[in-house]
Amino acid sequence: xxxxxxxxxxxxxxxxxxxxxxxxxxxxAVAAAGAASIAWPLVAQMGKAADTLAAGSIEINLAxxxxxxQVKMLxxxxxxxxxxxxxxxxxxxxxxxxxxxxxxxxxxxRLVPKADGTVDPRFLVMxxxxxxxxxxxxxxxxxFNGWYCPCHGSHYDTSGRIRKGxxxxxxxxxSYTYISDTVIKVG
Amino acid sequence: MxxxxxxxxPKYAAEKWLDQRLPIIRMGADFMxxxxxxxxxxxxxxxxxxxxxxxxxxxxxxxxxxxxxPNVDMAFDSVQRIKRDVPFGWMLQPLHAVGASMxxxxxxxxxxxxxxxxxxxxxxxxxxxxxxLIYLIMMATAFLxxxxxxxxxxxxxxxxxxGFFGAVPFVGESLQQWLLGGYAVNNxxxxxxxxxxxxxxxxxxxxxxxxxxxxxxxxxxxxxxVTPKTKSDTLSFHPFYTVKDAFALxxxxxxFAFFLFYLPDSLGHADNYIQANALQTxxxxxxxxxxxxxxxxxxxVPDKLMGILLMVGAIVVLFVLPWLDTSKVRSMRFRxxxxxxxxxxxxFCFLLGWCGAETPDNYVFKLGDGxxxxxxxxxxxTVYYFAYFLVILPVLGLVEKPxxxxxxxxxxxxxxxxxxxxxxx
Numbered sequence: 001x002x003x004x005x006x007x008x009x010x011x012x013x014x015x016x017x018x019x020x021x022x023x024x025x026x027x028x029a030v031a032a033a034g035a036a037s038i039a040w041p042l043v044a045q046m047g048k049a050a051d052t053l054a055a056g057s058i059e060i061n062l063a064x065x066x067x068x069x070q071v072k073m074l075x076x077x078x079x080x081x082x083x084x085x086x087x088x089x090x091x092x093x094x095x096x097x098x099x100x101x102x103x104x105x106x107x108x109x110r111l112v113p114k115a116d117g118t119v120d121p122r123f124l125v126m127x128x129x130x131x132x133x134x135x136x137x138x139x140x141x142x143x144f145n146g147w148y149c150p151c152h153g154s155h156y157d158t159s160g161r162i163r164k165g166x167x168x169x170x171x172x173x174x175s176y177t178y179i180s181d182t183v184i185k186v187g
Numbered sequence: 188m189x190x191x192x193x194x195x196x197p198k199y200a201a202e203k204w205l206d207q208r209l210p211i212i213r214m215g216a217d218f219m220x221x222x223x224x225x226x227x228x229x230x231x232x233x234x235x236x237x238x239x240x241x242x243x244x245x246x247x248x249x250x251x252x253x254x255x256x257p258n259v260d261m262a263f264d265s266v267q268r269i270k271r272d273v274p275f276g277w278m279l280q281p282l283h284a285v286g287a288s289m290x291x292x293x294x295x296x297x298x299x300x301x302x303x304x305x306x307x308x309x310x311x312x313x314x315x316x317x318x319x320l321i322y323l324i325m326m327a328t329a330f331l332x333x334x335x336x337x338x339x340x341x342x343x344x345x346x347x348x349x350g351f352f353g354a355v356p357f358v359g360e361s362l363q364q365w366l367l368g369g370y371a372v373n374n375x376x377x378x379x380x381x382x383x384x385x386x387x388x389x390x391x392x393x394x395x396x397x398x399x400x401x402x403x404x405x406x407x408x409x410x411x412x413v414t415p416k417t418k419s420d421t422l423s424f425h426p427f428y429t430v431k432d433a434f435a436l437x438x439x440x441x442x443f444a445f446f447l448f449y450l451p452d453s454l455g456h457a458d459n460y461i462q463a464n465a466l467q468t469x470x471x472x473x474x475x476x477x478x479x480x481x482x483x484x485x486x487x488v489p490d491k492l493m494g495i496l497l498m499v500g501a502i503v504v505l506f507v508l509p510w511l512d513t514s515k516v517r518s519m520r521f522r523x524x525x526x527x528x529x530x531x532x533x534x535f536c537f538l539l540g541w542c543g544a545e546t547p548d549n550y551v552f553k554l555g556d557g558x559x560x561x562x563x564x565x566x567x568x569t570v571y572y573f574a575y576f577l578v579i580l581p582v583l584g585l586v587e588k589p590x591x592x593x594x595x596x597x598x599x600x601x602x603x604x605x606x607x608x609x610x611x612x
Contacts, residue, residue, distance in 0.1 A: 046365055046366070046368055046379065047364070047365050047368065048364060048368060048369055048370070049368065049369075049375065052368070052369045052370075052373070052375070056370070072466055074465060074466065076369070076370030076371060077369055077370050077371030077372065077373050077465055078370060078371045078465070079465070079466050132491060133346070133347040133350045133472075133491075134346045134347060134350045134353075135343065135346075135347075135468040135472065136466065136467060136468040150468065150470050150471070151347075151468060151471070151472050152486065152547070153547070153548060166486075166489050166490075166491065167491075168490075168491050
């Protein structure tokens, strides 16, 4: 027994420090990679689930919306405003000097073209969420005849652009496409 | 946990046996005989009151969780069912809701006590920081819990608060949607808020353990801020302070019971009796009263990100306070100038709360064509809030001439007749 121990001690005697450091680092690296690979699912599970993502698009028939009417549709848990604008509202939106806007954008930049490349200025499609803290603005209201957010007093014009108040940006235009002349698909 | 020599002596064989293996009775006995400064006033009773508040919230919360359904279609109705159909639910649900307000009431008293008497100064910096951490997690827990009844204020409060994360540059939107588990506040959000709301109180319990441990290591501060030097400067925690705490607790419970039984809804918002509606925002989104000062700071600047940074800063500044206040004198009783600045600080905190409850464009008072709007008042108050911590306390400590402090607690209590302090015990 004691012979064996002595023998073992002898084989251990010349210590290879480089080899030992390598084993330490390699073991540590494997452990870290293992910890990270189990940590990631724990973090990622909080993201959007497959069914949430699958329910991410809706179709809207524009033919059902009369002039001067606005519809509110629930899309991804948020309202989408589709407003059939009157000629006066369109004129007002197009005539605006965008240099005066906090978030400059021409009216036609806020419209998505149809398959033939033309835009239909009658229909304004926006995410109906104030860019300040996410409240829902009221239609046909505010100093610019567009929308007004009652929470902290942001005024939007007939193109949904922020004109006055604390909101930093224009109301968001969702990604949508015309799947026929009168039907759009949002998302 | 105690920082004083143990006086516990096990009497029975079983006690001796246990004491040699797990000295848990000794720990309790040392806790009860902890030498506490003999001059503690009623501002020092909030530790005990807060312990009761935490226990009340945990027990009533566990009971509510047995009846509550964390699902967007059923949450609102399940809370109403608790109030109407579950035996004693009419009392248990408001006990939890009113209890949250009472918890914050007590924690604010406790914090203002610490601010006035300099309880954050050396060697109590960590004690103070653990307290700030508890307060921070209390706020998170309260916010998460407020979402659960799934009323209009629940839903829109959650939308606004999670919107703060959306203001983070570059990753904001992804971060916000990760927190929500969707594009907006939805069922996944409600489920995780419920899970976290159940978890965080136990994190608070752990932090309270550290807070009390730190307290028993450095000892309590006291109204004159002079460290106890002799045995006659202190009294055993029991029975002297257990009785004092019990009396204060009784008074506190009277106030609690008044709200619980007579005005259970007065501290909440009527809009929360309307079920959450993702298509309609309430006309005024207002947080619970205990968040109003921070809400006012948030709205005091026109820029969204700056507002959020200021609001977060208002909490962060508390964590570094021990290093901002340059005065070595703990108690403001002996700081003739600081005392006034503290009083103004208190007033401005209340003004911020008032601003948070009002519409920014409304007038505090009218003067001719103009006047003072709540927006302007919230700006003035925010400036003072930060100036108090970042300018006044750092500078004042260097220039103020403090009043002479008593040599000892015993002398301050017994006056000049305390030549023989040994007789006091």
